[in-house]
Amino acid sequence: MTVKDLLTTADLTSADLAELIRLAVRYAAEPDRDSLLLHRDLVALHFTKPSTRTRVSTEAAVLRLGGVPTLLTAQELQLGRGETIEDTARVLSSYVAAIVIRTSSDEELRRFAAAATVPVVNALTDGHHPLQSITDLFTLRQVFADLPGRRIAYVGAGNNVAVSLAQAAALSGVDIVLATPERFAPDEEGLGAARRIAAATGATVARTTDPHEAVHGASAVYTDVWLSMGDPADEARARRAALAPYRVDTDLMAKALPEAVFLHCLPAHRGDEVTGEVIDGPRSVVFRQAANRLPVAQAVLHALLSDMLDGAERGW
Numbered sequence: 080m081t082v083k084d085l086l087t088t089a090d091l092t093s094a095d096l097a098e099l100i101r102l103a104v105r106y107a108a109e110p111d112r113d114s115l116l117l118h119r120d121l122v123a124l125h126f127t128k129p130s131t132r133t134r135v136s137t138e139a140a141v142l143r144l145g146g147v148p149t150l151l152t153a154q155e156l157q158l159g160r161g162e163t164i165e166d167t168a169r170v171l172s173s174y175v176a177a178i179v180i181r182t183s184s185d186e187e188l189r190r191f192a193a194a195a196t197v198p199v200v201n202a203l204t205d206g207h208h209p210l211q212s213i214t215d216l217f218t219l220r221q222v223f224a225d226l227p228g229r230r231i232a233y234v235g236a237g238n239n240v241a242v243s244l245a246q247a248a249a250l251s252g253v254d255i256v257l258a259t260p261e262r263f264a265p266d267e268e269g270l271g272a273a274r275r276i277a278a279a280t281g282a283t284v285a286r287t288t289d290p291h292e293a294v295h296g297a298s299a300v301y302t303d304v305w306l307s308m309g310d311p312a313d314e315a316r317a318r319r320a321a322l323a324p325y326r327v328d329t330d331l332m333a334k335a336l337p338e339a340v341f342l343h344c345l346p347a348h349r350g351d352e353v354t355g356e357v358i359d360g361p362r363s364v365v366f367r368q369a370a371n372r373l374p375v376a377q378a379v380l381h382a383l384l385s386d387m388l389d390g391a392e393r394g395w
Contacts, residue, residue, distance in 0.1 A: 080382045084192040084199040086185075088209040088246035089272040093280060095382075096213065096250045102378035103217045103371070110143055110374070113381060117146030120176040122380070125151045126202065127182045132345060132372050133202045133210060137179050140376035146176065168194035176384060198383035205239060206266060211344050212243035214375045216251050218368045219299055222340055227252035232297035232335065234258045234290045235325045235352050236318070237265030240303045240344050245273035245284050254283045258293035260321045290325050294334040301342040302327050302352045319351065328354045332362060340364045 080098070082090050091099075105112060122141045126134055134150070141148040153159055158167055168191045171178055178195060180188055181202035192199035201209055220226050231248055233241050237259040246269070248255040255273075257265060264286065273284045287293055294300055305322045306315050332341065341353075341363045349355040358365055 083383070084195075084201075085209050085379055085383065086188060086192055086199070086201045087207045087269075087272070088212045088243045088250070089269075089276060090209075091250060093250045093252075093276075096216065096247065099213055099375070099378045099382055100217045100220055102381055103213075103374040104220075106143075106374035106377040106381075107371070110377075113377075114143065114145050116144040116381060116384065117141065117176055120146045121149050121174060122146050123151055123171055123175045123178045124148055124202070125156070125178065125180045125182070127153045128203070130181055130202070132369055133181060136372035137202065137376045139373050140380055143373075143377060144380055149175070164190045165194035167191070168199075169196070172196040177380060200379060200383070203239065206242065206269060208239045208243045208344070209247075210372070210375060210379065211240055212247035213379070214368060214371045215244055215301070215342060215344075216247045216253070217375055218342065218364055218371050219253075219340075221367070221371075222364060223298060228254070229298040230254040230256065230296060231299045231301060232256050232258065232290075232293040233301045234293060234327055234331070235302040236263045236305050236322060238263075238303060241265045242269030242273070244301060245270055246276060249273045249276035249280055249282045249284055252280045252282050254285075256285045256287060256293040256297070258287050258290040258325060260288060260325070262321055263318070290331060291334055294331055297335045298339050299342055300327055300332060300335050300339060303344055304346065304348055305351050306348070322352070326352060326354065327357050329356050329360075332357055342368055345369055 080095055081092050138148040164187055172195045177198045179200045179202045183205050185204045185206040188201060188204055201207055223229060233244055241257055242265050245255050277284045305318050341357055343365045347353060347358055
């Protein structure tokens, strides 16, 4: 890896992402490979938001690599009593092999990583979700042997998932079109990073307000939830009204290529961003995508911590 931490997908090089996917392929086939990588070392999981897939897949990945995950909620750290982010990062670095963080602020995460002396992994922030985007490209690589040059259509609310997906697609040489309402457009700085990557890899990163234009000829159709946790009722109604034309249903999927698949990072709300016929239908790879979070978590930890193998045969 060319980086100490995984904070955004754009931090990676194309070679980094290719290596992570190659490692994920191996871990999917051989889950117990490198079972002594961490050899009883602790990996801290600091989650300030609810999590199902990220938390459980990361815990399982740590255990499969021989380590011990320790969950640290906001109530269990001294941050709430005024200890600085930097002090917490330095102290935890003396106890654990890596730190996985799910929080809101990207700036606070960057401060934490800058002070930590062990790898820090972004398990979701308001701006980015790199673990999910690596999983998405890994899943598509399983489906399509000729992935570079194909097109992903992201349809719905522009958010952290959309930004990270665009960056991962660009790194892989995959075209992406994001169809979002103007009011819920993805972060322009995050998309700008994706476009800079695409200029080097030959991919394209485009945005439209027309979901039919985005999906036409796509090999994959991707969506995410419309509502964020804690949205007030008025905001929820406004979001549903603006995003209703972006619901992925069988008619919209019909605009994609015949072999196109449907992806969703979950949790899903059937009847909002996607219909039950699509997410539970034969074109959906959503639950394979969710299962792939585990080998990807193993791959990321391996890549960031491989110097801790202590002379063990790597075989990669």
